[in-house]
Every structure is written in structure tokens, then in C-alpha cells.
Amino acid sequence: METKITEFKDAYHFNYRVGDKVEIKKIEEKEKMRTLDEINAFLNTDGGQLIFGVQDENNTESGKFEVIGIAKDLKKYKTKDALKTAIINSIRDNFKEVVADYISYDFVSIENKELLVLKLQSYRAKNQDYVYWKDGSKQVKYRSSSSSLDLPISEMNTFRRTGKLKS
Numbered sequence: 830m831e832t833k834i835t836e837f838k839d840a841y842h843f844n845y846r847v848g849d850k851v852e853i854k855k856i857e858e859k860e861k862m863r864t865l866d867e868i869n870a871f872l873n874t875d876g877g878q879l880i881f882g883v884q885d886e887n888n889t890e891s892g893k894f895e896v897i898g899i900a901k902d903l904k905k906y907k908t909k910d911a912l913k914t915a916i917i918n919s920i921r922d923n924f925k926e927v928v929a930d931y932i933s934y935d936f937v938s939i940e941n942k943e944l945l946v947l948k949l950q951s952y953r954a955k956n957q958d959y960v961y962w963k964d965g966s967k968q969v970k971y972r973s974s975s976s977s978l979d980l981p982i983s984e985m986n987t988f989r990r991t992g993k994l995k996s
Contacts, residue, residue, distance in 0.1 A: 830894075831885065831975035834877035836867050837894060839884045841902050841916060841945070864916075865923055870970035870977035871949040872928055872960045875992065877972065882944035898942030909936050912945065925961045928952055957989055 831837055841864055842857050864879070871877045882899040899912070906912040913934050920928060931950040936943060952960050959969045959980075968979040971988065984994045 832877075833972050833974055834871075834875060836871075836877065836879050836975070836977075837883035837885050838864060838867070838879060838881045839897060840899060841881050841912065842905060861919060865919060866967075866970050867977050868920060868932075868947070868949060869924070869960055869962070869967075870972040872931060872952040873969055873980065874951060874953065874972035876931075876949050876951040876954075879947040879949065880944060881947075882942060896940045896942050896944070899945050900943070902945075903943065909943075909945075916947070923963055925963050926952065926956075926958075928960055931955075953989065954992070959985070959989070 840860070842861055867879055871879065881902065882897055884895045884897050902912050903909065906915055916934070917929065920932070931952050933948045935946045935948065937946060938944070952958075961969060968982075969985070970977045971980040972978075980988060981994075987993070987995050
């Protein structure tokens, strides 16, 4: 079950629900940006873990979470290190702050399938500031319940100090 501190993703770069090959590249880029949104939210809230290789219950026939593994990501990137490097580079290319020390990467095997677990510490709690997007085009995210949401500008000072919204 997804929570404030746990998010499941079927893959880093692939969208397993894609059918039309013409749109695949655009959809995969959107998936990558959604992943970065999740990373931004965890870093700006209380931290948590992002687990790749698990399809959520809304996208399975059984209506339950399903371990599918990261085989497609590994096929694209060839090695675990290359996949990890792609994620690190994407984070470095998109966020203003240096956050490498706040993220650890673990590969685990469940049901004979490889998963990638990103463990994210709270950047906000240690620095009393947020992780911002380099180009300034996206709003700072925060984690609420099992969702990543835009942090309203009017709430940023309160959330920075308390980790909670006023309203």
C-alpha cells in the first residue's frame, strides 16, 4: 500500500501501459518527470522510499499490487550501475540543490524479480529549505498521504518550519 513515505512505480523510464509507439518517447519522458516529482516531494517532506518494479493496484487486472521487476529499465540501460547513473544525472540536471547525500540506492530481489529502492532523506528537515527545480518552471512538491502535491507558495514558510500546512 502506498503511504506518505512509500511510493511504488512500475519503472523509472517506461510506462507499461503504453501501446502507441509514436507516443512512447513523449510518455516515457512524462514518466521520468513524474518520478522526479516524487523525488522532489519526498526530499521536501519527511523522506521515504520510492520502489521501482511494482505496479500499483489501479493498473493490474487483479486490483492488487503486483511485483513486475525492472527488467525493461535494465534492458534499456544495460546494467544496474547505468540505471543508477541515469537517475543520478536526471536529479542533478533538474534540481538546483545538490541532493546526492540524501538518496541511497538499493537493488533487491523479490519473487525472483529485481527491484530498485530509492531511500530518500528529508532535505527540508536538515536544511530548513526546499529542493527547487533548476529552470524554475515547476512548483516545489510535498508529500501528503499517498500523493505528491504542489506546495502552495503561501504555505512555504509554515511548511518549512513545521512540516505541516496551515489549513
